[in-house]
Amino acid sequence: MNDQHRRPPGVDDDTVAALGKLSEALETVERVRGHLYSVHQLTGHADLMLDEAVDLLRRAGHDDLADAVRDELIGRNVIEGRWTYQIVEDYDAGYYAAFRDLEARARDSLVGGRRHLYEAEMKERRRTKGRPGHEA
DSSP states (O other): OOGGGSOOTTOOHHHHHHHHHHHHHHHHHHHHHHHHHHHHHHHHHHHHHHHHHHHHHHHTTOHHHHHHHHHHTTTOOSBTTBOHHHHHHHHIIIIIHHHHHHHHHHHHHHHTTOOOHHHHHHHHHHSOTTSTTOOO
């Protein structure tokens, strides 16, 4: 195990466990952020597909439905006053940024900024020393 993943002297098990849980929570928030980007891209793709639906409805002689899709769905806000890019931007600038900052602040103040100490110690406990593929 390299020093970057070694517990600094005087750091107790509860501190390492707490930082591990905070890191795990941040990883979950990272996944949420990815899902928000998926929502953003999928919603945008669906909106663009509506153009073709409108054209096909018109070609089939369903002008009223084509007008309804055009007027009621194309370019519509997904929540009041907002498109998905605005939701992503607010998430990034608000909750996500605050979460990342606090997780980094905790690591900086408690273990000199070192990351994944809990996982590094788990790896050390679980690996078979001397086996290929189990290097520290």
